[in-house]
Amino acid sequence: MSIIAEAPGYIQVFSDGTVKRFEPEISTASIEPCNGYKSKDVVIDPLKPIFGRMYLPESSVLHQQFPVLVYFHGGGFCIGSTTWLGYHIFLGDLSVASKCIVLSVDYRLAPENRLPTAYEDCYSALEWLINNLEIEPWLKRAYLSQVFLSGDSAGGNIVHQVAIRAIRSEVFCGRLKGLLPIHPYFGSEKRTELEMANGSAGDVEMNDMFWRLSLPRGSNRDYFGCNFENAELSMAEWSLFPAVIVFVAGLDFLKERGVMYAEFLKKKGVKTVKVVEAEEQVHVHHVFHPESEATRLLQSQMSDFINSF
Template sequence: MDTTVIESSEFIKVLSDGSVERFIPLTAPASLNLYNGYKCKDVTIDPLKPITARMFIPSTAVAAATLPVLVYFHGGGFCIGSTTWLGYHHFLGDLSATSESIVLSVDYRLAPENKLPIAYEDCYASLIWLTQTAESWLRNADLSRVFLSGDSAGGNIAHQVAIRAIRDKKCPVRIVGVIPIHPYFGSEKRTELEMRQGSSEDVKSNDMFWRLSIPEGVNRDYEGCNLEHMEVSVPEWSRFPNVLVFVAGLDFLKERGVAYAEFLKEKGVKEVRLMETKDEKHVFHVFRPDSESTRLLQKQLKEFMYNI
């Protein structure tokens, strides 16, 4: 039986037999050797699903009494991406050293094989794992100071995991901050940038990733996509953590990030900050982890983590 390509971009191809081919960039292995002020290793969150993660720990962990924990969710439209990608590896390792925090970077299951809300569920499972594992690198972890972060689709996931933590009265960790970087939301209604002349290729790619990731039978007004359709109560919003939203000046999704920050303010979230990186594109920190803009972003992340 012949197979045909039913969805395609430079990053992913979905074939009619259900198989998926993904773009795989350069990757980096985990290493227990100290490098640039950090070391890292791969861990298993759930071997049956499977859910894995890469953990980064700074050299200061030897002397520090306790360290905050930053749980990071990679981007990729819910369909591609991995904590092993070279850009993520270097960005998060350097962030661990800069912010003097333990970073847990989660590899959740990807769509279209695993459509939403599976990514949300996998990533929430990583919070439970933090308290149930015998992982020695967590002996200095302060689980009353946990931050959720991620870029693009990972920023969307950070929001959803925060909501789950609020609703789970038995959540074993305390989320004190949510830090979405260029968060990925959407709706059936187009933004001005999406309707702008010259945006057709971005819109086409954007539509494809949402089509592949949202549940069957729904559109981009799905609650995991459209902020206005998220059913969250007033008491739940009152318990939402402090938020720092990063947007990039040249990002096709900048309007979505700004709208997210405004949405949280309207819902009464106690502290919402918006930080724009001028003259940079979507997830620049992954493509250029050694750039001056990335170093500044890491510094701003650290300042937020230590001043709330």
């Protein structure tokens, strides 16, 4: 049995289809207040299964209502979890900074569950919000007329796909106010200048490996979930697209794709599109360094965007 795909320290895929994942440090949820927020794990769909972790900021205002931020973790669609310590700290602190209820989603992973499974699972998390308003106590504090979607890397890609489904839904179209993709993970069969540059071979190889593991069998990188230019939306649907702020990192190999995504949205007539760059930062730095000055700045920028509505 041989290894056919590997991201050292994270995942190994073997020739018989077996997948081995290596989990980094994780954190448990706690309904006891910690650093200004409470957290707890929820079951979104026990049959698939899909899980989530919620964060509720403390408030001195009785019965205060909070906007809701739904967050999708990264990991090339193949790794990652709501339980990873970096995500737990980042999202808990973000809930405090932004005064939002945060729902972090554990969707099913590839290659066992190839795309579009992640998109379907993450959209079902939006449906869970509506269906559990009277069941989940924390959602009684939720102001579901202001819903935001965010995620990093593959999660930033998921943000785009879930938003498309949401604007086609009578339930969510008016509720979805903004998208906050962080270092989004896109691609295409056509290589970009950076991907063809000297010294990029390692990054290209790793990206291609994750796409091979996550794309539907028989698909290439022009699959609509990889190449955002192949999304089939009418101009009327594009006119309903919410405001978007795209976060990119100056030292990130995927920065070029993030900027291209923002320019694409502008050409489609999306009214509010902004790019914010963390100049000296690497890909998903906020997960690896959730308490750094750069992460605090990111949380502040996200909070300003959310609170502008």
